[in-house]
Amino acid sequence: MKKTNLLILSLLFYTLTGFGISLTILGNVGVSSFNSLNLSVAHLTSLKVGTVTTMINGLFLLTYTILTRGKLIRSYVIQAISVLCLGQVINFFTYQVFDSISIDHYIARLGLFMLGSIIAGFGTGMVLNLKILAFPIESVCHFLATRLNTSFAKLRYGVDIFSVTTSLVITLVTHGSLFIREGTVISLVLLSSTISVTKSVYEKWYAARDIKLQTQESLTQI
Numbered sequence: 001m002k003k004t005n006l007l008i009l010s011l012l013f014y015t016l017t018g019f020g021i022s023l024t025i026l027g028n029v030g031v032s033s034f035n036s037l038n039l040s041v042a043h044l045t046s047l048k049v050g051t052v053t054t055m056i057n058g059l060f061l062l063t064y065t066i067l068t069r070g071k072l073i074r075s076y077v078i079q080a081i082s083v084l085c086l087g088q089v090i091n092f093f094t095y096q097v098f099d100s101i102s103i104d105h106y107i108a109r110l111g112l113f114m115l116g117s118i119i120a121g122f123g124t125g126m127v128l129n130l131k132i133l134a135f136p137i138e139s140v141c142h143f144l145a146t147r148l149n150t151s152f153a154k155l156r157y158g159v160d161i162f163s164v165t166t167s168l169v170i171t172l173v174t175h176g177s178l179f180i181r182e183g184t185v186i187s188l189v190l191l192s193s194t195i196s197v198t199k200s201v202y203e204k205w206y207a208a209r210d211i212k213l214q215t216q217e218s219l220t221q222i
Contacts, residue, residue: 003132007078010126010133014082017123018050018089023116025049025090026098027109030181032117032191033160034137036167039179044170049094054087060136067143075134082133113183114190121194128195129202 024031031039035049038056042049061079070076103109127133137159145152164180171178 006130006132010130011082011085013123013126013130014086014133015089015123017120017127018086019093020116020118020120020123021053022090022093022098023119024113024183024187025094025116026101026103027111027113027116027183028103029106029109029113030183030185030187031179032120032187033163033184036179036184037163040167040170040176043176044174048091050087050089050091053090054083057083057086057136060140064136064139064143067140067147075139078133079136079139083136110182114186117187117190118194121191122198124191125195125198126202129199 021031021035024035025039030036035053038049038052041047041056042052045052047055058080061076061083064079065072065076103112124135127135128138138156141152141155141159144150145155164184167179170176171180
């Protein structure tokens with residue numbers, strides 16, 4: 001598949017991730033670690049959550065640019081466009097599509113959160129599978145893991161711990177809304193498992209497709 005097509009597909013899956021995140025926010029049972037930070041900052045500053053998501057991702061992208069000494073211009077531009085799109089998608093669904101929707105039944109809200117987590121996990125997994133776009137946080141963690149000879153997982157969990165801690169501090173200091181709830185715990189399992197399953201299924205499909213293409217080429221040459 002051509003890189004242009006892969007890029008378009010990646011942006012579509014990035015958009016799907018934003019839609020899934022918006023559903024988890026609508027569920028109102030807590031959100032994932034990173035999104036808890038975004039929501040806390042949004043409530044503290046009165047900015048939209050998608051805007052805050054773009055800003056914080058932008059800080060990670062700036063960090064990645066500094067770490068790589070500005071040598072990966074194409075990667076920076078693509079990631080910048082991606083995070084801008086992600087933020088706009090989150091804002092659109094959260095504040096326009098879902099703003100007037102109110103769900104009182106707890107089981108329904110929990111189910112909506114789980115659906116959103118699965119959709120976001122699938123979108124994220126496909127972005128990672130296509131290997132055209134990258135999430136700025138993952139880019140920074142991969143770079144540091146290589147340079148510091150440490151585990152990517154440890155660094156990524158470190159970001160989650162920082163996000164949760166900062167969100168809780170903001171809540172305690174401002175007496176604002178609490179976003180670290182049961183949904184946060186559920187997302188730790190559901191989000192990562194969905195990404196893992198998506199990756200596994202994609203790799204099997206990709207391998208099967210390669211075998212089919214090779215078989216067809218062999219038959220053509222006979």
